Amino acid sequence: MKSSTLYTCLIVMLFVSVATFGEIVYDGTGTSSAAIAISSKGDPEDYDYDERWYTETTTEAGTFTWYISADAWTWCSCIEDGGWVLAVADASGACASPFGVVSVDAWYTRNYTGSDKDDPPADTDGGTDEFDAYECVSGMCDSFAYAGIEEGSDSSAVAEATSQGYVYMY
Secondary structure: OHHHHHHHHHHHHHHHHHHHHOOEEEEEOOOEEEEEEEEEOOEOEEEEEEEEEEEEEEOOOEEEEEEEEEEEEEEEEEEOOOOOEEEEEEEEEEEEEOOEEEEEEEEEEEOOOEEEEEOOOOEEEEEEEEEOOOOEEEEEEEEEEEEEEOOOOOOEEEEEEEEEEEEEEO
16 A cells, blocks of 8 residues: 555656656747848948847647747838939748748838838737647748948938747747
8 A cells, every 4th residue: 555655656746747847948039130221421331130030949748839920021211312322121030830830021122212111911820739849939030221322422311121030839
């Protein structure tokens, strides 16, 4: 009787310790990126680039709820006042799980007076599924902006790009 009670306690402790030590591990540099470039008289060229990635990995097999979302947005503005002017903005986000992939790209360029944007809808997916140990949800996003004007002109250019690769698992 004592040995069967001891055996039962050991099995219960084993299950409790497995549940206690299983976790979700977070890694990466972030879930959103942003870039901005500004050119004006005396500063004829500027560019910027930003890249981020992020993962959430389970250390044990089991049922987990997951969510992934990719989003991107760009905006360019130019004032042409003698000489050429150019603004370019490019942003992309992509995320994946073993059960789904989402991605979105935004791109805009302007080479004359005016401003405009590219703002596509976000792409999302999610659910509750069986994950193997060390499976993950992951996201990556990058943003690039370039602005340039002819040296000596009174033109100006601004380019902005932002993106998001958001992932979540619990």
